């Protein structure tokens with residue numbers, strides 16, 4: 001199916017009745033958090049980590065061993081993960097001592113600098129689509145926000161004037177094909193799809209062929225998030241990847257792992273499995289607006305050495321922001 005019906009844009013999520021926009025009232029729109037977080041587009045509540053850190057630093061006294069123990073606990077509670085936490089605290093403490101620091105403020109900035117450097121060290125950089133047609137594979141477990149993220153990124157690229165197609169290579173779920181098709185209709189983009197149960201590799205092949213023959217800038221390919229077991233899933237993703245590689249050398253340019261920030265350390269385990277076996281090039285961290293534990297980004301950057309390229313900050317079509325390490329740290333450590 002190669003569908004190109006143009007519809008109105010700006011929907012928060014696909015309406016089951018194509019062409020009918022959901023009323024704005026159905027979109028959760030928490031008020032934008034104060035504190036200059038525009039860079040991340042975060043309307044999220046603060047991470048909670050900042051409040052804990054403030055209470056640790058609150059006395060304004062010099063950072064003591066107990067201060068650092070408290071920071072360690074706060075980072076673990078904020079989902080930074082035990083191994084990364086130890087390294088972050090060691091690094092921050094060394095910076096603090098080197099700076100001749102004698103105040104809680106200096107300890108806080110040592111911590112912020114340490115986290116920012118670790119995030120940047122994983123290669124966080126501006127997202128570049130690459131020469132056309134760029135092939136983007138999206139992987140991640142069901143429910144992580146994969147389909148919504150594809151639509152958000154497609155809409156973003158479209159706003160920049162790029163021509164985009166979507167491809168439904170999660171042929172194991174009829175609903176996933178339908179969801180992508182509806183998004184395509186609402187965004188006015190072609191959707192390459194076959195019926196449920198078709199070979200996902202064939203859909204990926206068709207997608208690349210269509211993108212090339214129509215001179216599109218990019219094709220965004222959805223993939224399965226769950227099969228009978230993990231080995232089968234990884235084999236399937238590997239197959240799609242190889243088909244794309246053979247069909248168009250140098251592609252897929254991006255293999256983006258979509259990860260739900262609210263799943264915390266479980267998410268990290270998922271990310272490890274995917275990144276080892278599917279050649280992930282970057283992470284999109286979704287639902288940051290719904291978590292009080294944003295520390296998972298630090299763990300991802302540190303453990304997996306994977307850049308976080310975008311963050312999902314709501315259910316709306318525009319709720320996708322390029323990842324910015326500085327803004328992220330400000331949010332994470334805000335009270």
Ligand code: GDP
Pocket residue numbers: 013140141142143144145146147148149225286287288289290311312313314315319
């Ligand atoms: P998929 O199964 O991975 O394709 O997941 P979906 O794209 O269907 O998303 C699952 C749910 O997560 C939907 O209700 C989305 O609206 C929601 N979702 C996706 N991204 C975000 C986000 O950044 N923030 C919030 N709050 N919800 C999101």
